[in-house]
Amino acid sequence: SAVISQKPSRDICQRGxxxxxxxxxxxxxxxxxxxxxxxxxxxTLIATANQGSEATYESGFVxxxxxxSRPNLTFSTLTVSNMSPEDSSIYLCSxxxxxxxxxxxxxxxxxxxxx
Amino acid sequence: AQKVTQAQTxxxxxxxxxxxxxxxxETRDTxxxxxxxxxxxxxxxxxxxxxxxxxxxNEISGRYSWNFQKSTSSFNFTITASQVVDSAVYFCAxxxxxxxxxxxxxxxxxxxxxxxxx
Numbered sequence: 001s002a003v004i005s006q007k008p009s010r011d012i013c014q015r016g017x018x019x020x021x022x023x024x025x026x027x028x029x030x031x032x033x034x035x036x037x038x039x040x041x042x043x044t045l046i047a048t049a050n051q052g053s054e055a056t057y058e059s060g061f062v063x064x065x066x067x068x069s070r071p072n073l074t075f076s077t078l079t080v081s082n083m084s085p086e087d088s089s090i091y092l093c094s095x096x097x098x099x100x101x102x103x104x105x106x107x108x109x110x111x112x113x114x115x
Numbered sequence: 116a117q118k119v120t121q122a123q124t125x126x127x128x129x130x131x132x133x134x135x136x137x138x139x140x141e142t143r144d145t146x147x148x149x150x151x152x153x154x155x156x157x158x159x160x161x162x163x164x165x166x167x168x169x170x171x172x173n174e175i176s177g178r179y180s181w182n183f184q185k186s187t188s189s190f191n192f193t194i195t196a197s198q199v200v201d202s203a204v205y206f207c208a209x210x211x212x213x214x215x216x217x218x219x220x221x222x223x224x225x226x227x228x229x230x231x232x233x
Binding site: 033041042045096104105106107109 | 148150158159160162165167206208210220221223224225226
Protein backbone atom coordinates (compact mmCIF):
# COMPACT_ATOMS: atom_id res chain seq x y z
CA SER A 1 0.00 0.00 0.00
CA ALA A 2 0.95 3.65 -0.19
CA VAL A 3 0.24 6.65 1.98
CA ILE A 4 -0.24 10.08 0.49
CA SER A 5 -0.09 13.17 2.66
CA GLN A 6 -1.88 16.10 1.08
CA LYS A 7 -1.99 19.63 2.39
CA PRO A 8 -3.59 21.94 3.06
CA SER A 9 -6.76 20.05 3.90
CA ARG A 10 -8.86 23.15 3.32
CA ASP A 11 -8.43 26.82 2.57
CA ILE A 12 -10.47 29.92 1.91
CA CYS A 13 -8.83 32.21 -0.62
CA GLN A 14 -9.48 35.59 -2.15
CA ARG A 15 -10.22 35.75 -5.85
CA GLY A 16 -7.21 36.60 -7.96
CA UNK A 17 -4.76 34.85 -5.66
CA UNK A 18 -3.06 31.48 -6.09
CA UNK A 19 -2.90 28.40 -3.90
CA UNK A 20 -0.35 25.60 -4.05
CA UNK A 21 -1.38 22.14 -2.93
CA UNK A 22 1.26 19.61 -1.96
CA UNK A 23 1.26 15.82 -2.04
CA UNK A 24 3.93 13.67 -0.44
CA UNK A 25 4.00 9.92 -1.06
CA UNK A 26 5.74 7.46 1.24
CA UNK A 27 7.19 5.53 -1.70
CA UNK A 28 8.54 6.28 -5.16
CA UNK A 29 5.91 6.34 -7.89
CA UNK A 30 6.20 7.05 -11.57
CA UNK A 31 2.88 8.76 -12.16
CA UNK A 32 0.70 10.96 -10.02
CA UNK A 33 -2.69 12.25 -11.01
CA UNK A 34 -4.45 15.43 -9.98
CA UNK A 35 -8.25 15.51 -9.86
CA UNK A 36 -10.82 18.24 -9.35
CA UNK A 37 -14.21 17.56 -7.83
CA UNK A 38 -16.61 20.45 -8.16
CA UNK A 39 -19.49 20.61 -5.67
CA UNK A 40 -21.87 17.71 -6.15
CA UNK A 41 -19.90 16.37 -9.10
CA UNK A 42 -17.68 13.42 -9.88
CA UNK A 43 -13.92 13.50 -10.09
CA THR A 44 -12.41 15.05 -13.20
CA LEU A 45 -8.80 14.42 -14.10
CA ILE A 46 -6.81 17.63 -14.44
CA ALA A 47 -3.42 16.24 -15.40
CA THR A 48 -0.88 13.47 -15.08
CA ALA A 49 2.39 14.44 -13.39
CA ASN A 50 5.48 12.51 -14.43
CA GLN A 51 8.86 13.03 -12.85
CA GLY A 52 11.35 14.59 -15.24
CA SER A 53 8.87 15.78 -17.82
CA GLU A 54 6.08 18.28 -18.17
CA ALA A 55 2.67 17.32 -16.93
CA THR A 56 0.10 16.06 -19.40
CA TYR A 57 -3.13 18.04 -19.19
CA GLU A 58 -6.62 16.82 -19.98
CA SER A 59 -8.90 18.68 -22.32
CA GLY A 60 -10.17 21.86 -20.72
CA PHE A 61 -7.21 22.31 -18.37
CA VAL A 62 -4.13 24.41 -19.13
CA UNK A 63 -0.73 24.79 -17.58
CA UNK A 64 -1.08 28.52 -16.98
CA UNK A 65 -4.09 27.93 -14.77
CA UNK A 66 -2.94 24.72 -13.08
CA UNK A 67 0.88 24.57 -13.09
CA UNK A 68 2.21 21.30 -11.72
CA SER A 69 5.62 20.45 -10.37
CA ARG A 70 7.10 16.98 -9.94
CA PRO A 71 10.63 17.45 -8.65
CA ASN A 72 11.11 13.83 -7.59
CA LEU A 73 9.35 10.47 -7.42
CA THR A 74 7.68 11.12 -4.06
CA PHE A 75 6.40 14.68 -4.32
CA SER A 76 4.16 16.84 -6.48
CA THR A 77 2.43 20.19 -6.27
CA LEU A 78 -0.58 21.63 -8.03
CA THR A 79 -1.11 25.39 -8.11
CA VAL A 80 -4.51 26.90 -8.75
CA SER A 81 -3.71 30.29 -10.24
CA ASN A 82 -5.65 33.53 -10.43
CA MET A 83 -8.55 31.94 -8.62
CA SER A 84 -12.21 32.71 -9.13
CA PRO A 85 -15.24 31.37 -7.24
CA GLU A 86 -15.65 28.76 -10.00
CA ASP A 87 -12.43 27.14 -8.77
CA SER A 88 -14.09 26.25 -5.47
CA SER A 89 -13.73 22.48 -5.41
CA ILE A 90 -12.06 19.56 -3.74
CA TYR A 91 -8.68 18.83 -5.28
CA LEU A 92 -7.18 15.37 -4.89
CA CYS A 93 -3.87 13.84 -5.80
CA SER A 94 -3.72 10.16 -6.60
CA UNK A 95 -1.43 7.29 -7.40
CA UNK A 96 -2.97 5.10 -10.09
CA UNK A 97 -3.00 1.32 -9.88
CA UNK A 98 0.32 -0.05 -11.08
CA UNK A 99 3.10 -2.48 -10.38
CA UNK A 100 2.67 -4.02 -6.96
CA UNK A 101 -0.72 -2.56 -6.21
CA UNK A 102 -4.05 -2.77 -7.99
CA UNK A 103 -5.95 0.00 -6.27
CA UNK A 104 -5.61 3.72 -6.64
CA UNK A 105 -4.50 5.66 -3.58
CA UNK A 106 -5.73 9.16 -2.88
CA UNK A 107 -4.63 12.03 -0.75
CA UNK A 108 -7.05 13.35 1.83
CA UNK A 109 -8.18 16.12 -0.49
CA UNK A 110 -7.99 19.90 -0.35
CA UNK A 111 -11.31 21.66 0.04
CA UNK A 112 -10.87 25.05 -1.60
CA UNK A 113 -13.33 27.92 -1.27
CA UNK A 114 -12.73 31.07 -3.29
CA UNK A 115 -14.50 34.21 -2.11
CA ALA B 116 -14.47 4.59 -25.33
CA GLN B 117 -14.84 3.66 -21.70
CA LYS B 118 -17.69 4.91 -19.56
CA VAL B 119 -19.18 4.31 -16.13
CA THR B 120 -22.82 5.09 -15.43
CA GLN B 121 -24.38 5.41 -12.02
CA ALA B 122 -27.99 6.20 -12.82
CA GLN B 123 -29.02 6.79 -9.23
CA THR B 124 -28.10 10.32 -8.28
CA UNK B 125 -29.47 10.18 -4.75
CA UNK B 126 -30.95 7.44 -2.61
CA UNK B 127 -32.57 7.91 0.78
CA UNK B 128 -33.30 4.99 3.07
CA UNK B 129 -34.19 4.48 6.69
CA UNK B 130 -31.69 2.80 8.95
CA UNK B 131 -31.67 -1.01 8.77
CA UNK B 132 -33.04 -1.07 5.25
CA UNK B 133 -31.05 -2.82 2.53
CA UNK B 134 -29.95 -0.67 -0.39
CA UNK B 135 -28.37 -1.46 -3.76
CA UNK B 136 -26.27 1.01 -5.70
CA UNK B 137 -26.13 0.37 -9.42
CA UNK B 138 -23.10 0.63 -11.67
CA UNK B 139 -23.04 -0.06 -15.40
CA UNK B 140 -19.85 0.22 -17.41
CA GLU B 141 -18.85 0.27 -21.06
CA THR B 142 -15.57 -0.92 -22.49
CA ARG B 143 -14.36 -2.80 -25.53
CA ASP B 144 -11.45 -4.24 -23.62
CA THR B 145 -11.66 -7.71 -22.14
CA UNK B 146 -9.26 -7.03 -19.29
CA UNK B 147 -10.01 -4.35 -16.77
CA UNK B 148 -10.53 -3.62 -13.10
CA UNK B 149 -13.64 -2.25 -11.43
CA UNK B 150 -13.67 -0.38 -8.15
CA UNK B 151 -16.02 1.05 -5.59
CA UNK B 152 -14.99 4.03 -3.46
CA UNK B 153 -16.81 5.74 -0.62
CA UNK B 154 -16.55 9.49 -0.07
CA UNK B 155 -17.88 10.58 3.32
CA UNK B 156 -18.68 14.26 3.99
CA UNK B 157 -15.07 14.84 5.04
CA UNK B 158 -14.06 14.43 1.37
CA UNK B 159 -11.47 11.67 1.36
CA UNK B 160 -11.92 8.66 -0.90
CA UNK B 161 -12.10 5.32 0.86
CA UNK B 162 -11.33 2.20 -1.15
CA UNK B 163 -14.00 -0.50 -0.78
CA UNK B 164 -13.33 -3.17 -3.38
CA UNK B 165 -11.47 -4.04 -6.57
CA UNK B 166 -12.71 -6.66 -9.02
CA UNK B 167 -10.76 -8.15 -11.90
CA UNK B 168 -12.73 -8.64 -15.11
CA UNK B 169 -11.86 -12.34 -15.11
CA UNK B 170 -13.25 -12.89 -11.65
CA UNK B 171 -17.04 -12.87 -11.63
CA UNK B 172 -17.32 -14.34 -8.21
CA ASN B 173 -19.50 -12.22 -5.99
CA GLU B 174 -18.01 -10.95 -2.79
CA ILE B 175 -19.33 -10.29 0.69
CA SER B 176 -17.58 -8.27 3.34
CA GLY B 177 -19.62 -7.79 6.46
CA ARG B 178 -22.72 -5.80 5.54
CA TYR B 179 -21.32 -5.07 2.06
CA SER B 180 -21.72 -7.28 -0.98
CA TRP B 181 -20.94 -6.86 -4.64
CA ASN B 182 -22.57 -8.48 -7.66
CA PHE B 183 -20.44 -8.50 -10.80
CA GLN B 184 -22.23 -9.57 -13.99
CA LYS B 185 -20.13 -9.37 -17.14
CA SER B 186 -23.11 -10.33 -19.31
CA THR B 187 -24.87 -7.10 -18.36
CA SER B 188 -21.70 -5.05 -17.71
CA SER B 189 -22.85 -4.32 -14.20
CA PHE B 190 -21.08 -4.16 -10.86
CA ASN B 191 -23.71 -3.44 -8.24
CA PHE B 192 -23.09 -2.77 -4.57
CA THR B 193 -25.50 -3.75 -1.80
CA ILE B 194 -25.44 -2.56 1.79
CA THR B 195 -27.41 -4.76 4.14
CA ALA B 196 -29.01 -3.30 7.27
CA SER B 197 -27.81 0.20 6.44
CA GLN B 198 -26.54 2.50 9.15
CA VAL B 199 -26.30 6.27 9.44
CA VAL B 200 -22.51 5.99 9.09
CA ASP B 201 -23.05 4.60 5.60
CA SER B 202 -24.24 8.04 4.48
CA ALA B 203 -21.78 9.15 1.81
CA VAL B 204 -21.25 9.47 -1.91
CA TYR B 205 -20.30 6.19 -3.54
CA PHE B 206 -18.30 6.06 -6.75
CA CYS B 207 -17.88 3.19 -9.16
CA ALA B 208 -14.75 3.34 -11.32
CA UNK B 209 -13.09 1.47 -14.18
CA UNK B 210 -9.49 1.13 -15.31
CA UNK B 211 -7.95 -0.74 -18.20
CA UNK B 212 -5.22 -3.34 -17.95
CA UNK B 213 -2.25 -3.43 -18.26
CA UNK B 214 -1.73 -1.02 -15.41
CA UNK B 215 0.89 1.66 -15.34
CA UNK B 216 0.56 2.77 -18.93
CA UNK B 217 0.79 6.37 -20.01
CA UNK B 218 -2.96 6.70 -20.38
CA UNK B 219 -3.84 4.47 -17.47
CA UNK B 220 -6.39 6.38 -15.45
CA UNK B 221 -9.47 5.68 -13.42
CA UNK B 222 -12.75 6.50 -15.09
CA UNK B 223 -15.30 7.46 -12.47
CA UNK B 224 -19.05 7.33 -12.54
CA UNK B 225 -20.96 10.40 -11.43
CA UNK B 226 -21.53 8.97 -7.96
CA UNK B 227 -24.58 8.10 -5.88
CA UNK B 228 -25.36 10.09 -2.77
CA UNK B 229 -26.70 7.73 -0.12
CA UNK B 230 -28.54 9.25 2.83
CA UNK B 231 -29.41 6.90 5.64
CA UNK B 232 -31.98 8.38 7.99
CA UNK B 233 -32.13 7.30 11.64
